[in-house]
Structure formats: C-alpha cells, structure tokens
Amino acid sequence: MTTDAPKNRRAEPEDRREMLVAATLRCLGRDGHAGISVRRIATEAGVSVGLLNHHFGSIEALIADTYQRLASELTTALLQEIEQAQTPAQKIDAFLEGSFSPRVMDPKLLGVWVVFWSLIRHSEHVSQSHEKSYRAYLDLIRQLLDGLAASEGFVIHDTRLAAIGLSAMLDGLWLEWCLNPETFSAANGLHICRCWIKGLRHGAFSTDDVL
Amino acid sequence: MTTDAPKNRRAEPEDRREMLVAATLRCLGRDGHAGISVRRIATEAGVSVGLLNHHFGSIEALIADTYQRLASELTTALLQEIEQAQTPAQKIDAFLEGSFSPRVMDPKLLGVWVVFWSLIRHSEHVSQSHEKSYRAYLDLIRQLLDGLAASEGFVIHDTRLAAIGLSAMLDGLWLEWCLNPETFSAANGLHICRCWIKGLRHGAFSTDDVL
DNA sequence: CTGGTGATTGAACAGACGTTCAACTAAGCT
DNA sequence: AGCTTAGTTGAACGTCTGTTCAATCACCAG
Numbered sequence: 001m002t003t004d005a006p007k008n009r010r011a012e013p014e015d016r017r018e019m020l021v022a023a024t025l026r027c028l029g030r031d032g033h034a035g036i037s038v039r040r041i042a043t044e045a046g047v048s049v050g051l052l053n054h055h056f057g058s059i060e061a062l063i064a065d066t067y068q069r070l071a072s073e074l075t076t077a078l079l080q081e082i083e084q085a086q087t088p089a090q091k092i093d094a095f096l097e098g099s100f101s102p103r104v105m106d107p108k109l110l111g112v113w114v115v116f117w118s119l120i121r122h123s124e125h126v127s128q129s130h131e132k133s134y135r136a137y138l139d140l141i142r143q144l145l146d147g148l149a150a151s152e153g154f155v156i157h158d159t160r161l162a163a164i165g166l167s168a169m170l171d172g173l174w175l176e177w178c179l180n181p182e183t184f185s186a187a188n189g190l191h192i193c194r195c196w197i198k199g200l201r202h203g204a205f206s207t208d209d210v211l
Numbered sequence: 212m213t214t215d216a217p218k219n220r221r222a223e224p225e226d227r228r229e230m231l232v233a234a235t236l237r238c239l240g241r242d243g244h245a246g247i248s249v250r251r252i253a254t255e256a257g258v259s260v261g262l263l264n265h266h267f268g269s270i271e272a273l274i275a276d277t278y279q280r281l282a283s284e285l286t287t288a289l290l291q292e293i294e295q296a297q298t299p300a301q302k303i304d305a306f307l308e309g310s311f312s313p314r315v316m317d318p319k320l321l322g323v324w325v326v327f328w329s330l331i332r333h334s335e336h337v338s339q340s341h342e343k344s345y346r347a348y349l350d351l352i353r354q355l356l357d358g359l360a361a362s363e364g365f366v367i368h369d370t371r372l373a374a375i376g377l378s379a380m381l382d383g384l385w386l387e388w389c390l391n392p393e394t395f396s397a398a399n400g401l402h403i404c405r406c407w408i409k410g411l412r413h414g415a416f417s418t419d420d421v422l
Numbered sequence: 423c424t425g426g427t428g429a430t431t432g433a434a435c436a437g438a439c440g441t442t443c444a445a446c447t448a449a450g451c452t
Numbered sequence: 453a454g455c456t457t458a459g460t461t462g463a464a465c466g467t468c469t470g471t472t473c474a475a476t477c478a479c480c481a482g
Contacts (some may be wrong), residue, residue, distance in 0.1 A: 007478095010479065054468080059470065
C-alpha cells in the first residue's frame with residue numbers, strides 16, 4: 001500500500017497567501033495583539049514559520065495585507081445589500097441594517113480592528129490602507145445621503161460633514177457595543193441611527209449655522 | 212566637598228506610583244503597544260526594573276491603574292468646564308467644546324486608549340475599569356440632555372439611548388480625527404455635534420418610532 | 423524516467439520580554 | 453551612634469519574539 005500522499009502539499013502563492021491571511025484573522029480575533037506572532041499564525045495555518053517570510057517579506061507586510069483584505073470584504077458585503085434595495089430611503093436603511101448585522105457586530109472583529117488602529121501610527125503601509133478604505137466608506141455614505149435628500153426634497157448644507165457625522169456615529173456605536181454588549185442592543189443602535197436620519201430630515205444639517 | 216546627595220532617593224509609595232504611571236503614559240503615547248515593557252517604562256522613569264514589580268504586582272496592574280487615572284483625569288477636567296457654564300444650553304456647549312479641546316484631540320492620547328481597548332477583552336481588571344468610567348460618562352451626558360430638554364421644553368423619549376448616540380458620535384469623531392487629522396478639523400467635529408443637538412431640538416428623539 | 427524550479431521546512435540566532443530575589447541603602451526611630 | 457524598616461537595585465532565569473538559510477521535497481517540463 002503505497003498511497004503517495006505528500007505530507008507538505010504545494011500551493012499556488014495566491015492561494016497560500018489567502019490561507020495565511022485567514023489564519024492571521026483567526027489569531028487576531030482569538031488572542032488580540034498577542035496574536036501577531038509568526039509562530040502562532042504558522043501553527044494556526046498548519047505550516048512552518050519559514051513559509052510566512054517566504055510569501056510575505058515580513059510580519060508587518062502580512063498584517064497590512066490582512067487589513068486590506070478584511071476591509072474590502074466588509075465593504076463589498078455592505079454594497080451588495082445596498083444594491084438590492086430600491087428607493088434611496090430603502091438603500092440607506094439597508095446600509096444601516098447591514099452595519100448592525102451579526103457579521104459586523106462581533107467583538108472579535110473589533111479585537112482585530114483595534115490591532116490595526118494601534119499600528120496605523122507606526123506603519124506607513126497600514127496608515128495608507130486605512131486612509132484609502134475610509135475615503136471609500138465616506139464616499140459611499142455621501143452618495144446615500146445625497147440620494148435621500150434629492151428624493152425627499154430636503155437640504156443638506158454640507159454632505160461631507162454629514163457623512164462624517166453618520167460614519168462617526170456608526171463607528172462609535174460599533175466600538176462601544178463590542179467593548180460591552182450589555183449596555184445596549186444592536187436594535188438600539190439601529191434605532192439611534194434612524195433617529196439621526198430623522199434629525200437630518202428635520203433640517204439638522206440644513207444651514208451653515210446651528211441656531 | 213561632600214554633598215551628601217543620595218543617588219537613589221526614596222519616595223512615598225503614592226508619589227512613586229504617580230511617577231510610574233506618568234512614565235507609562237509617555238511610553239504608551241510614544242511607542243503604542245510596544246510601550247508596554249517593564250524595561251522601557253523603568254528607563255523612562257529613571258528607575259530600576261524591579262521597582263515596577265515592587266509597587267505594582269505585575270505589569271498588568273500598572274496598566275490598569277494607568278487606565279483608571281487617565282480616565283478620571285479627563286472626566287474631571289471636563290466636569291470643571293461644565294460647572295463654569297450657567298444655562299443648560301451653555302453647559303452642553305461647554306461639554307462639547309471641552310471634548311474638542313487640544314487636550315482631548317491628541318493622536319497620542321488615542322494611541323494610549325487603543326492599547327487599553329485591546330486589553331479589555333483579555334483583562335478582567337481593565338474591563339471593569341472601562342465599564343465604570345463609561346457608565347459615569349453616560350450619566351453625565353444624560354444629565355446634560357435632560358437639563359436641556361427641560362429648560363427648552365422639548366421631548367426626548369429615551370434619554371439613555373440619546374446619550375448613547377451622542378457619546379458614540381463623540382467617540383467616533385475623536386477616533387477618526389486622531390487616526391487622520393487631515394480629513395476634518397476639530398471645528399468641523401464641533402459643528403457636527405451641534406447639528407446633532409439641533410436635530411434633537413427638532414424632535415429626532417421625541418417619539419418611539421422613527422417616522 | 424530525469425532534471426530543475428521553487429514552495430516548504432525547522433534548527434539556529436540574537437534580542438526582548440516579565441518575573442524573581444538576594445543584596446544594598448536611604449530615611450526615621452530610639 | 454546604632455537599629456530597623458522598607459524603598460530600591462540589577463543580575464539571573466526561562467520563555468517568547470522575528471528573521472535567516474541550508475536542506476528537503478512536491479510538482480512539472482523535457
């Protein structure tokens with residue numbers, strides 16, 4: 001019985017990189033900052049330590065790649081849900097509901113994200129990844145808000161600032177809920193954002209001043 | 212010339228702990244997560260490594276203490292500014308202005324905070340510190356909002372949720388600004404929050420539903 | 423079947439980490 | 453002055469870190 005089952009299968013570089021990024025995400029979600037370790041990630045992926053430095057030059061490059069892939073995965077999932085909605089009002093509500101879905105409202109996900117945040121100030125590569133994905137996120141929200149204002153005939157004086165406000169509220173709610181899910185529910189968070197939209201409809205951002 | 216200047220001055224435990232916490236903050240602000248290191252903090256404080264474990268049982272206890280002291284320092288500073296204002300409207304504006312003052316809007320401060328966040332899920336002690344200070348923060352905002360609604364005669368259906376919303380917006384704006392101060396200014400952030408208050412005045416949180 | 427290419431391995435290395443503890447000493451007491 | 457107390461020291465220890473690199477081996481082209 002000579003089942004020639006090779007012990008160490010070779011993989012296409014792209015496939016291997018994908019596996020390693022997935023293992024990195026599992027380690028970061030489980031162990032937080034301590035998950036950034038060639039040995040831990042290699043063990044998690046069932047692979048030798050040397051392979052990490054073979055496919056990525058350093059562990060920092062691995063982390064940066066992981067950041068980029070996760071960010072794009074989340075935004076594309078959100079985009080798909082938006083596209084299935086019809087009216088601008090339905091689109092923005094789909095966006096909000098997607099933002100409070102279990103896929104996003106996951107303490108482990110924040111654990112991963114916090115590690116990225118902590119690296120932004122010390123890694124030019126990670127910093128650029130953040131800026132790019134945040135800009136795309138903001139543009140998406142601006143589009144949604146502009147569409148809503150146009151279809152319902154109310155005024156937003158500075159859509160950019162309004163979009164920054166909504167994204168900040170979403171980020172803040174997500175952050176606080178992940179740090180302590182007991183304080184409020186995902187449904188509460190969704191309600192708070194809908195109230196923000198209600199304020200927008202009532203002219204909260206209609207003029208330059210705030211009187 | 213026998214200046215009997217002792218090389219290693221003794222200090223009261225409380226004073227020494229304060230020095231060590233201050234050194235910890237400098238290290239965290241400068242080096243981020245890499246700043247959590249007995250050797251680094253000891254060098255920064257001009258002290259031996261053994262002294263850290265003498266005054267705090269472990270480095271984790273030092274971090275938790277640092278968290279608590281920083282949080283209380285920030286909130287008491289904010290409280291002082293609020294107390295100097297007269298009317299409820301002025302109080303809440305003082306709170307917002309204090310939240311966007313240079314003392315708070317400091318990327319280094321976020322660097323410190325992000326390290327704390329990353330430890331919440333893995334340290335029961337840090338987690339409890341967070342819950343306590345967030346609860347106090349929320350209560351402060353609730354008071355301000357209740358006072359404003361009472362004095363101006365408008366309705367907030369659920370003050371708790373409204374307070375969670377405002378705190379989330381503040382956290383989100385602070386976070387995003389610290390990660391990339393180029394996107395918007397502190398004045399922009401202040402304006403966005405004032406618009407949120409305007410929406411509140413216009414009944415964004417006046418009813419249970421959002422129609 | 424035979425080379426050759428490159429994906430994969432893991433021992434080796436130098437350095438940093440947190441903690442421990444016996445020795446030292448500064449300061450307050452009698 | 454001498455004694456006592458406790459703040460302070462830093463070498464030592466074992467464990468972890470990221471990176472390197474020669475050896476190995478899976479797979480494909482010939």
